[in-house]
Amino acid sequence: MPAQQILQPNPPADPSLLPDSILEYGVNLNTKDYLPKDELEAVQLFRKAADYIAAAMIFLNDNVLLENDITHDNIKPRLLGHWGTCPGLVMIYAHLNRIIRKTGLDALYVVGPGHGAPAILSCLWLEDSLSTFLPEYTRDYSGLKKLISRFSAPGGFPSHINAETPGAIHEGGELGYALSVSFGAIMDNPDLVVACIVGDGEAETGPTATAWHAIKYIDPAESGAVIPILHVNGFKISERTIFGVMDDKEIIALFTGYGYQVRIISDLPNLDNDIAASMDWALVEIKKIQQAARSGNPIVKPRWPMLVLRTPKGLSGPKIVHGEFVEGSFHAHQVPLPLAKTSAEELHDLQAWLSSYKPQELFSKEGIPNDAILSVVPEVNAKKLGQRKESYAAYVPLVTPEWKDLGVAKGTQESCMKTVGKFLKEVVVQNPKTFRIFSPDELVSNKLDAVFDVTGRDFQWDIASRAQGGRVVEILSEHTCQGMLQGYTLTGRTGLFPSYEAFLGIVHTMMVQYSKFTKMAVETTWRQPCGSLNYIETSTWTRQEHNGFSHQNPSFIGAVLNLKPRFARVYLPPDANCFLSTVSHCLRAKNYVNLMVGSKQPSPVWLTPEEADQHCIAGASVWKFASVDQGVDPDVVLVGIGVEMTFEIIAAAALLRKLAPELRVRVVNVTDLMILAETGQHPHSLTELAFKTLFTEDRAIHFNYHGYPIELKGLLFGRPNLGRITIEGYKEEGTTTSPFDMMISNSTDRFSAAIHAIKGGALVNPKVAVYAHEKCSYLKHLRQKEKEYILANGKDHDDIFNTPIFE
Known part of the structure; x- marks a missing residue:
């Protein structure tokens, strides 16, 4: 035939x-x-x-x-x-x-x-x-x-x-x-x-x-x-x-x-x-x-x-x-x-x-x-x-604009994604044939739509997009986006995969297979480096209260953490300027799987572009403005990892200034998650000395973490004196509710963080120990009152997310 x-x-x-x-x-x-x-x-x-x-x-x-x-x-x-x-x-x-x-x-x-x-x-x-x-x-x-x-x-x-x-x-x-x-x-x-x-x-x-x-x-x-x-x-x-x-x-x-x-x-x-x-x-x-x-x-x-x-x-x-x-x-x-x-x-x-x-x-x-x-x-x-x-040898380095020129003013409220969208717009302009965005969730939804000022969608069967040279592929198939990204990356170009956080796990095993390919490629002497797989995880569980429990799932972080450390990078930039710095770095990096987690909702800009640059290079730093005596000689260390997690830590620090003025609090933000791994376990791991100087040698540490607490426990395993550490993160509690109720439901709210701080500080500060039980009880009371208000009114207090003020 x-x-x-x-x-x-x-x-x-x-x-x-x-x-x-x-x-x-x-x-x-x-x-x-x-x-x-x-x-x-x-x-x-x-x-x-x-x-x-x-x-x-x-x-x-x-x-x-x-x-x-x-x-x-x-x-x-x-x-x-x-x-x-x-x-x-x-x-x-x-x-x-x-x-x-x-x-x-x-x-x-x-x-x-x-x-x-x-x-x-x-x-x-x-x-x-x-x-x-x-x-x-x-x-x-x-x-x-x-x-x-x-x-x-x-x-x-x-x-x-x-x-x-x-x-x-x-x-x-x-x-x-x-x-x-x-x-x-x-x-x-x-x-x-x-x-x-x-x-x-x-x-x-x-x-x-x-x-x-x-x-x-x-x-x-x-x-x-x-x-x-x-x-x-x-x-x-x-x-x-x-x-x-x-x-x-x-x-x-x-x-x-x-x-x-x-x-x-x-x-x-x-x-x-x-x-x-x-x-x-x-x-x-x-x-x-x-x-x-x-x-x-x-x-x-x-x-x-x-x-x-x-x-x-x-x-x-x-x-x-x-x-x-x-x-x-x-x-x-x-x-x-x-x-x-x-x-x-x-x-x-x-x-x-x-x-x-x-x-x-x-x-x-x-x-x-x-x-x-x-x-x-x-x-x-x-x-x-x-x-x-x-x-095997086609990599074309990406030209990235100077991100500081796009930085936003400290003290304002800006969406990380809106700001990054403006940066990506310039990336598209400067790399017209070597950069693409593969997005299963539309860029408009994820507030990266500034790129549409200079390019369109590459959907050839749509009369509005046909033959326009669009740099954006939007198809509601995570698998197809991932596969295209892999083929595009391995043949020498650079791509970006933004996604709703809850559904990035659909390509978990694809990402793992790709990482295995990358590991063997690096160990194969004749293969030249290629660009990294770059994921932006947004529409996160902390602000998916309107879509409900099905849209609340940060598990992809753990999938990346399980990769060979040499190839895994996880970043949780706390504000728009830090996110700009991180995206610019990741788009230029080679051979990694880069996961960047951020929020599309407006949130405070804590650092100037110059401060953000230093902070991101270090991977973590003491935020002196939110700490007592600029963080010197603390009773307790409060750590925020993630946009909303950091906000609640800073809100807790402000609250403690009033409720427990004798408590000496140091606030730390971690943007590069991998620095927490035991010394030698990851290329970015803090040395033992750096870990001690940042988190102290013997003071209680409380982590407010965007992902599952067990992930952080695994990273920290091997660090000394782990009994002093407490961790709160996402614990599979959610529904269609208010943003702050999501925080309360998962014990990542400011009241819960303040309770941990008082309990930890009471172990070394007698003045705090005297009233620790009383203050903790009062904080639980305040937390319950917020819960009751939300249930009665169907919303959070209007000022609940106002930027904390430190006097």
């Missing part, structure tokens, strides 16, 4: 707009004899060689070219790997190589079925990209033996695609993100094409389901293109896939609705001609869409191409083992012959399987691939899929 094309194609292309190389290979829809005989044979030999190497990687530790019959001793002690997806991955790789060699196409290959590493590594070895970065993997017998014997073994490549894999920009662990990563990679890369293969198991995930819509956010005038390739081999680990039980009409109807033109490749006897014609057709359709947009006559709602590749799972592998079908069934998913180390029958089957590829005809005795195989490999190293600069 030949490749099928749906109706409703894009308008015909003007041939003058198309490169001759594309026209020559891309418009013939008759796929029989599509490729010249020598090209067809070369592609098939490349596939055969790569399939052989991939299979051998799973099983062999020696005898890698079958110089002798395989023995049990030649089999690895642990058989790890996923064979079933490998032949399909190799097919696409081979045909991309053919096109790149013929046309000079700029392409990346993103692989959704990440456990198909044997397929990709075998192709990288054949094109001699492995030795470029890892000299020991030479394209000869010695390098081949290392590749095969070390795969999925200590000291070798892991079983999934990761940062150690040349050409990779996607961690092949958790499924669902390949497509959105691919679309992020081609944004602002106008000449780049990303071939993204999505397994039919991966295609069942929610993130993938939404990512199909990403074509609606690609402006063909300024960005490249993705060729999505849905690989339908029918099975997961032991069950059929959804797409595997859909017929061609159902698949075509689904993706036509998404906005694609679809070609289904399923003609096994004519498979390579079918793939070649389909991929060339896809490139012609892409060029047609791009040239129309770039000539000023864009196609409205262009139908981007996508391919559906139907092949049996584990094609070319064992057909039947122990009376069970393997090829074309779930038995091919991982190791088709799991007992080859001990079973004579399975060893015999392995010998027959690997021999069927005739390795002696594919490689010389010295392990060199034959000339026909090498004729498929691109001649220019920089064009090879494993050596694209975009995948």
Whole structure:
């Protein structure tokens, strides 16, 4: 059955707009004899060689070219790997190589079925990209033996695609993100094409389901293109896939609705001609869409191409083992012959399987691939899929404006987000092609909308946004925003992900997977640094009282804290100037996961820009204006971490001046959460001496913390004399109520903080001890009165959030 094309194609292309190389290979829809005989044979030999190497990687530790019959001793002690997806991955790789060699196409290959590493590594070895970065993997017998014997073994490549894999920009662990990563990679890369293969198991995930819509956010005038390739081999680990039980009409109807033109490749006897014609057709359709947009006559709602590749799972592998079908069934998913180390029958089957590829005809005795195989490999190293600069050395430093010029006056009330929005506006102006904002919650809602003064949304299916060069992607899918951000960042640019605090946890595991990629990239010497993942967490629980309990969840802080300390940064700037300093720093930083937590509601500006700069550099400081005798010789230390938490600490300090004038209070603000970690546990950790000078050696410390108290306990673990510390933070108490009632409900209000201060101070100050019980009782009374007022009036006292005044 030949490749099928749906109706409703894009308008015909003007041939003058198309490169001759594309026209020559891309418009013939008759796929029989599509490729010249020598090209067809070369592609098939490349596939055969790569399939052989991939299979051998799973099983062999020696005898890698079958110089002798395989023995049990030649089999690895642990058989790890996923064979079933490998032949399909190799097919696409081979045909991309053919096109790149013929046309000079700029392409990346993103692989959704990440456990198909044997397929990709075998192709990288054949094109001699492995030795470029890892000299020991030479394209000869010695390098081949290392590749095969070390795969999925200590000291070798892991079983999934990761940062150690040349050409990779996607961690092949958790499924669902390949497509959105691919679309992020081609944004602002106008000449780049990303071939993204999505397994039919991966295609069942929610993130993938939404990512199909990403074509609606690609402006063909300024960005490249993705060729999505849905690989339908029918099975997961032991069950059929959804797409595997859909017929061609159902698949075509689904993706036509998404906005694609679809070609289904399923003609096994004519498979390579079918793939070649389909991929060339896809490139012609892409060029047609791009040239129309770039000539000023864009196609409205262009139908981007996508391919559906139907092949049996584990094609070319064992057909039947122990009376069970393997090829074309779930038995091919991982190791088709799991007992080859001990079973004579399975060893015999392995010998027959690997021999069927005739390795002696594919490689010389010295392990060199034959000339026909090498004729498929691109001649220019920089064009090879494993050596694209975009995948490992493309970072463009971001130009950031002088944030102090945008600082706000001390003593005023300003929204952190409003102020940061003005800063981001200038970032957009100064970085028109290397900065984007990916936002699942609209910028207007998060009060970052000043950026719309200079840019728009990049929503190509909306007539108001189409072809405007918008720097803002707004889509109500955290997964898609995260995936695009990852692809954009790993290919050298810088992005920002603002989100409602409660829902950032949706991408928790995506962020963790990315951090693992970053860790391995930093440890992989040939990968250059890239920008950081930058999150702004706003609409926080402290001011989500109007939306209720469902919108109150600061758990993403803990997710970042659990990362490798080298890569994790959490900031809770207390005011607008501190937030400006923090954002400016994070946008320039490399290789981190930066989480910035702030408020979109107006709040006091405590520090001048110059004071904020020094405070943020230190990560924490004593706020002398709110402390007794500027914080000298305190009885107790009150610490605020977070905008509203700090306000309540300062309000408590002001309250204590009146109610307990003998109590000597030191107020500290922490903006860089990581400084609290035990000395040596994090690059930003305070030294023991610095911790003592800031928090004293033996005085009671009370923390008012924006997140969950257990997170802070974990950070502080290992610091001396922890028995003197009390912590209040979010404790899963909330509803639709008033802002101050949220503080009371979670014991983070000023009255609760003052009670902790008096109790702690009474331990060392006899004058305070005399009236500690009385004052604490009175503070509890005041707190209850506030609660009663809120219940009776449906609101807080009008002056409850007035800036405290210190006399």
